Amino acid sequence: MDASQAEQQIALIQAVAKSDRLAFEQLYRLTSPHLFAVALRMLRQRAWAEEILHECYITIWHNAASFNSALSSPLTWMTHIVRNRCIDWLRSGYARQFNTDETWLDEHSSALDDTRIDEQCDPQVARLHQCMKHLSSEQRQSIALAYYQGLSHADIAGWLQQPVGSVKSWIRRGMEHLRECVGL
Amino acid sequence: MSDKVQRDEALAAEYALGTLRGSARLRFQRRLQAEPALAARVAHWQTLLAGLDLAQPPVTPPATLWKKIVLSLPPQTRTAPKRRTLPWLAAACVALGLALSAYWLREPAMTPLAVLTDAQHSQQWVVSASRRQDVISLAPLQVSAVRADQSLELWLIPPGQAPVSLGLVTGSAPQQYPIEKQQSLVKATLAISLEPHGGSPTGRPTGPVLYSVNL
Numbered sequence: 001m002d003a004s005q006a007e008q009q010i011a012l013i014q015a016v017a018k019s020d021r022l023a024f025e026q027l028y029r030l031t032s033p034h035l036f037a038v039a040l041r042m043l044r045q046r047a048w049a050e051e052i053l054h055e056c057y058i059t060i061w062h063n064a065a066s067f068n069s070a071l072s073s074p075l076t077w078m079t080h081i082v083r084n085r086c087i088d089w090l091r092s093g094y095a096r097q098f099n100t101d102e103t104w105l106d107e108h109s110s111a112l113d114d115t116r117i118d119e120q121c122d123p124q125v126a127r128l129h130q131c132m133k134h135l136s137s138e139q140r141q142s143i144a145l146a147y148y149q150g151l152s153h154a155d156i157a158g159w160l161q162q163p164v165g166s167v168k169s170w171i172r173r174g175m176e177h178l179r180e181c182v183g184l
Numbered sequence: 185m186s187d188k189v190q191r192d193e194a195l196a197a198e199y200a201l202g203t204l205r206g207s208a209r210l211r212f213q214r215r216l217q218a219e220p221a222l223a224a225r226v227a228h229w230q231t232l233l234a235g236l237d238l239a240q241p242p243v244t245p246p247a248t249l250w251k252k253i254v255l256s257l258p259p260q261t262r263t264a265p266k267r268r269t270l271p272w273l274a275a276a277c278v279a280l281g282l283a284l285s286a287y288w289l290r291e292p293a294m295t296p297l298a299v300l301t302d303a304q305h306s307q308q309w310v311v312s313a314s315r316r317q318d319v320i321s322l323a324p325l326q327v328s329a330v331r332a333d334q335s336l337e338l339w340l341i342p343p344g345q346a347p348v349s350l351g352l353v354t355g356s357a358p359q360q361y362p363i364e365k366q367q368s369l370v371k372a373t374l375a376i377s378l379e380p381h382g383g384s385p386t387g388r389p390t391g392p393v394l395y396s397v398n399l
Contacts, residue, residue: 021260028250033242040243050249055333057253059380066390071227076234087202087209125235132236146203147236153203175197182232 005030009074017064024061031075032057035082042086042150052089056082083150090150124182131181139174142167192222200229210382217349217387272306276326283310283325294321300374300395309353309376309395317369320350323358330355333381339389341373352383373398 009030015023032053039049039056059081067077132140138160145151145159153171157164198204199212216223284296294312297320301308308325322338330336336354338361339347350361353376363369377384378391 021254021257024257025250028253032249033244034237036245037240037243038237041240050245053245054249054252054256058256059333061257062378062392063380063390066384066386066388068386071224072231073234076227076230079234079237080230083202087205091205122235122238124232125238128232128235129239143201144236146201147233150202152205171198171201171203172194175194175201178232179193179197 006073006075010069013060013064013067013074016061017067027060027074028057031078034075035078038079038082039086041148042083043089044149048089052082052085056085059085087150128178128182131178134181135174135177136170138162138166139170139177142170143174143178146171193225196222196225197229200226200233213382213385217384223386276306276308279325280308280310283323294319297369298374298397298399300376300397302395307395311374311397313369318363318365319360320363320369320374321358321360322353324355327355330378334391335379335381335383336376336394337379337383337389339375339377340367340369341375342367343371343373347375347389349384349387369399371399 009027012023012027012030016027035056036049036053039052040046043049043052056078060078063081067074071077072080132143135143141160142156145156149155151159153164153167157167160167195204195212199209204212216226280299294314296310297313298311299308300311300322307327309327310323310325311320312323313320335352338350338353340350340363341347348367350363351359353359373396375389375393375396377389377393379389380391384390
């Protein structure tokens with residue numbers, strides 16, 4: 001996302017904070033395809049993803065005034081709302097009955113190796129994907145499963161058939177490496 | 185980096201990644217409200233990880249979703265149905281009188297101080313304070329419940345200062361809130377805002393103020 005898009009979205013959120021419905025609709029049109037993809041990826045069920053997105057846009061409507069553009073971009077803020085809600089949902093017993101679909105996971109974990117990223121205009125994004133490539137495959141896989149699928153340490157350990165302690169340390173070291181490598 | 189800074193950095197990373205779960209996640213969310221530096225670390229991590237989302241193609245949600253969202257927004261113009269306001273108001277006044285006298289008789293230690301009302305004066309909370317004003321209590325009066333994914337949060341706003349959270353409010357029974365020594369109720373405002381479940385994530389009111397009263 002370039003700076004002018006971010007500025008446009010900041011202006012829209014500020015208008016939404018003043019209960020501007022047209023701005024809210026515009027914000028929805030601009031951001032919902034991205035947020036729907038995030039929710040679908042984590043929940044893997046269209047009906048659930050639609051329900052979560054519905055709730056999250058109502059949250060965005062009510063909390064627009066609390067958005068702080070000094071901390072993050074509108075899309076990052078909204079993505080956090082969606083991810084948080086998905087994590088709560090995944091923790092509930094109902095979602096747990098439907099276990100991880102393996103082919104789906106394989107397909108999405110490999111999205112990380114996607115070369116399209118190298119063509120992304122944002123240098124920091126390109127840098128992040130470069131840095132991901134430096135990680136060991138266990139570190140990269142654990143971080144991808146946690147971020148893309150919202151899996152817990154225990155879920156990842158089960159999926160990789162490795163001890164939870166190993167998963168925790170892969171994630172910790174992997175994240176430390178990303179921080180240093182991206183220069184956070 | 186000191187041990188604590190290092191530990192906090194790791195927690196911020198785990199929180200942004202989503203692997204911080206359960207009570208640890210809730211504790212961390214509470215800390216984020218009070219510690220802006222920590223919130224800034226989390227925002228950095230979220231911004232970094234957001235780059236991972238760009239590997240995914242966007243998916244446009246079905247057109248029906250927007251219609252559902254519009255239907256769940258609060259009504260656009262406040263249409264006050266005149267004929268129905270008066271009986272409600274009368275009933276509220278009677279109930280208020282009863283509640284105030286009940287409180288006066290039942291709890292001599294707590295004295296009614298004020299009534300928190302919403303904009304329509306149809307829903308109220310009775311605020312009572314202990315003699316030393318170091319505890320206040322809140323009793324609901326004709327208060328409608330909030331959705332399961334939302335919470336009500338009580339704020340004390342000393343004159344000219346930022347709101348201080350006194351805690352969450354549940355509509356079912358009277359609740360008590362201690363007032364710290366350095367805070368004073370004199371000329372302060374009490375307000376209840378609508379927040380995400382578990383309270384404001386930022387430590388300041390984020391949702392609409394549903395009830396307020398100047399003391």
